Amino acid sequence: MRVSLIQLEVDLSVPAADRLAEAAELVRGRAGDHLVVLPELWLAGGWDYARWDEDAEALDGPTARTMADAARDAGVWLHAGSIVELGPDGAHYNTSLLIGPDGLRRAAYRKIHRFGFDSGEAALMGPGDEIVTCPTPFGTIGLATCYDLRFPEMFRLLLDQGTEVLVVPAAWPARRVEHWRLFARARAVENQVFVLACNTAGEQAGLAQGGHSMVVDPWGEILAEAGTGFQVLTAEIDTALVAKTRADFPVLKDRRLGR
Template identity: 30%
Template sequence: MKIISLQLPVSLSRVDENLRRFKEGISQVVDNEDSIIILPEMWACGFDYGRLVEISERTLSVVEEIQGIINDNTLVISSLPERNQNKVFNAVYAVTKNGIAATYRKNFLFSPTREDEYIDRGRGVTVFDFKGSKIGLLLCYEVRFPEMFRMTAFAGADIIAVPAIWPQMKKEHWLTLMRARAIENQCYVAGANTSVMQGKKDMPCGFSAAFDPWGEPLFEPVAEEGIFCAYADKNIVEDVRTKIPSFYDAREFFG
């Protein structure tokens, strides 16, 4: 399974500009291989809290535009605002050519930037099948919560995809925690970050990352804009868990 992270700029509230940029990126990498393409968190609009409810009205049409440029071998992991009365969920849509394969709503919201005031909290984890691999979905800040990754792995995930908008100044936290989540759950963990969050004041981000079940990096994380590719093999997940049975020991103990 090929995993692709699109590390491109996100412009605050400029949905059409972001849509054009990311559609071009997706179009560049769609081919005949089974592929998962991960986009950054809230890639279509950023966190313009005052307009998220309004922007959420476009979410399904954005999903349809993505469907229009991919093929049957492609899954796009896309974080977008989902309308919930006067608030929204920060939702991940797992998009295939034929529809939405699964959704996930962010459980842990980042209160220092007031995300919890404008966005409703989801509940539970999501794991689904794509081309024989089990895919789990989590978001950004949740990399700080090992319990979420453990629950997702216990639910069967071979690959956990993590869209993010994570500031470059805390990149060592991001890279350390992503690697730790892969090692402790003995599965693939892959994330896509924006290269820069463009708004009233630009916030450098970057350092999208992917790690295998041994915790080995699958491409070099960098600050610059780019498209990064890795490969996942679910047989390696089983091999690692058999050689060092910490995951199975934990599952037996914690239930």
């Protein structure tokens, strides 16, 4: 299968409507791919907290509708990154959306681990409480977001729900980009899954973003890696390698804890 990670350079000085239209056209340009992935909070900004009240929207809001149209037009599965969701309870959530090639939402995941140590996202967003996976024609996708990568116990739960391809949108800063690269590979190796890790580029609220989106195979090999600017990173993956890796090196059979 062919996957594309669209490493957007998030420029919050550009009107959100223009950036939304541009992202939709980039998705439409990926016709022929099987799965396309966008980064975390690419429209509202992962670090510009002052915008979140203004940019919060429902799961069926303008971002979701625009991305659904783009996925349908391109005929692709689309992980549309994440939005600031305005929940029915009035709280905000960092929520990622998985859309099918028919334009229907197939899954939504509210980020469980919020960054900020009691400030920023941790104070302004509600926590998710569900492990989310979704069956697709090319394997079961498991959903996680950015800071989640630091919590390996979450990925064991995703593994136990059948995950074969892990999709991780992010707004990971440049100053910790080596952690990003390390964790993406570690989660692939320890769970014997593909990891599609899509980061942002550019600068948000004065904070340089790390880029280095990656496609990692179940052995931890980096099949493709972006630089630090805007880039569409495309790779061919064979999801049959997940079962083969687990058969050739059946380390998961020796688990004793957490099951």
